[in-house]
Amino acid sequence: MxxxxxxxxxxxxxxxxxxxxxxxxxxxxxxxxxxxxxxxxxxxxxxxxxxxxxxxxxxxxxxxxxxxxxxxxxxxxxxxxxxxxxxxxxxxxxxxxxxxxxxxxxxxxxxxxxxxxxxxxxxxxxxxxxxxxxxxxxxxxxxxxxxxxxxxxxxxxxxxxxxxxxxxxxxxxxxxxxxxxxxxxxxxxxxxxxxxxxxxxxxxxxNPGYFRISTGIGRFVYRLARQASGKTEARWSFRTVYARSGSESDLNEFSRLLRKIISDNDLPDYDLREETGQRGPQLVMTYRKDSLNIFYEEA
Structure with missing residues (x-):
């Protein structure tokens, strides 16, 4: 062969x-x-x-x-x-x-x-x-x-x-x-x-830990955090995250699932929290400074 x-x-x-x-x-x-x-x-x-x-x-x-x-x-x-x-x-x-x-x-x-x-x-x-x-x-x-x-x-x-x-x-x-x-x-x-x-x-x-994320929304949130936050912080309204996710759920159900991900706060490299904003609840994604930098040396 x-x-x-x-x-x-x-x-x-x-x-x-x-x-x-x-x-x-x-x-x-x-x-x-x-x-x-x-x-x-x-x-x-x-x-x-x-x-x-x-x-x-x-x-x-x-x-x-x-x-x-x-x-x-x-x-x-x-x-x-x-x-x-x-x-x-x-x-x-x-x-x-x-x-x-x-x-x-x-x-x-x-x-x-x-x-x-x-x-x-x-x-x-x-x-x-x-x-x-x-x-x-x-x-x-x-x-x-x-x-x-x-x-x-x-x-x-x-x-x-x-x-x-x-x-x-x-x-x-x-x-x-x-x-x-x-x-x-x-x-x-x-x-x-x-x-x-x-x-x-x-x-x-x-981060290789991405493959361990069990939910589709969780995987999308990680990709969003990686692109938007980098090594700093970014915040998006729940409505915008919902619109960009392509989810079939309605906004209320999506928000419930997103809050579960925020509560678990176990995505690789990023801490998640919810804050109140002018357009409603906001997802705040903050780079976890103790993450292994090897994963973030650009290609």
Missing amino acids: MYLSDYINYSEDKGQKPECFISFQNDIGIRDSRNLMDVALFRVSKRSKRAGELMRYTLANGYVEIKSGPDGMASVWDYDIVLMLVSYLTEAMNQYREGKGNMPGRVLCPYVRDILKFCRKSDGSRQFAEVELALDRLQGTIIKSVREISGSGGRIFRNVESEGLIGSYSILSRTNIGRVSQVKIEIPNWIYNGVTSGKNPQVLTV
């Missing part, structure tokens, strides 16, 4: 640009795309598939729409695979910038066991099947970004971009045991360009 590392070395020996890049290791930093961490690109509920639905977030210079296909909207747990793409692409670019490797291409080729290990999931037969279902939902969940951009002479241009949470994918199965073995996942432009363009990739590191 030719393993992925053998394939890459073989391609390089033949003077070909490797189709896949892979350098799986245990201590890789976890990253997320900085640009869209303040909106939910996924459903936060485990129960509702939300097939054929649309979520729309109004921003200062436009809006973002999340559209789901017939397989359902990608969940925040499916999004762990996107974190994997961002993380390994960033690692490969760091190596390239240091002169220690080639410019990475757009295809990541993990084994399913590598995906499960990265996402801190058990290596069971059901999990292997779930990876394929997650890839279906990720590919069928489309991000459409519409923004107004200032041009020369004071002219305003409308910029529209639309792309899936992942690009195409393919799977090679070990048919004798019925398990998915090797996966090829195409990295979409919104991730690839954000990591490879310019000197500084548009990513933020994520």
Whole structure:
């Protein structure tokens, strides 16, 4: 059997640009795309598939729409695979910038066991099947970004971009045991360009404790705190957090769930509290100064 590392070395020996890049290791930093961490690109509920639905977030210079296909909207747990793409692409670019490797291409080729290990999931037969279902939902969940951009002479241009949470994918199965073995996942432009363009990739590191957050809303709040607060403090009204979460619950139920997260106050790296504001209750997110700084050295 030719393993992925053998394939890459073989391609390089033949003077070909490797189709896949892979350098799986245990201590890789976890990253997320900085640009869209303040909106939910996924459903936060485990129960509702939300097939054929649309979520729309109004921003200062436009809006973002999340559209789901017939397989359902990608969940925040499916999004762990996107974190994997961002993380390994960033690692490969760091190596390239240091002169220690080639410019990475757009295809990541993990084994399913590598995906499960990265996402801190058990290596069971059901999990292997779930990876394929997650890839279906990720590919069928489309991000459409519409923004107004200032041009020369004071002219305003409308910029529209639309792309899936992942690009195409393919799977090679070990048919004798019925398990998915090797996966090829195409990295979409919104991730690839954000990591490879310019000197500084548009990513933020994520605490590995993120994978232990059990609720979808809790995971969204952590991503929001990481993007908005950084190493300081940020405050958002409950209404705005609710609007950006894409939650199907009404505001009262969402506020109840958010207050439970505030009361538990066990998210990695950030202390949460509620304060009264002019627009109603406010979520205050404060960086916990005793957090391990290794997680917050930018990519």
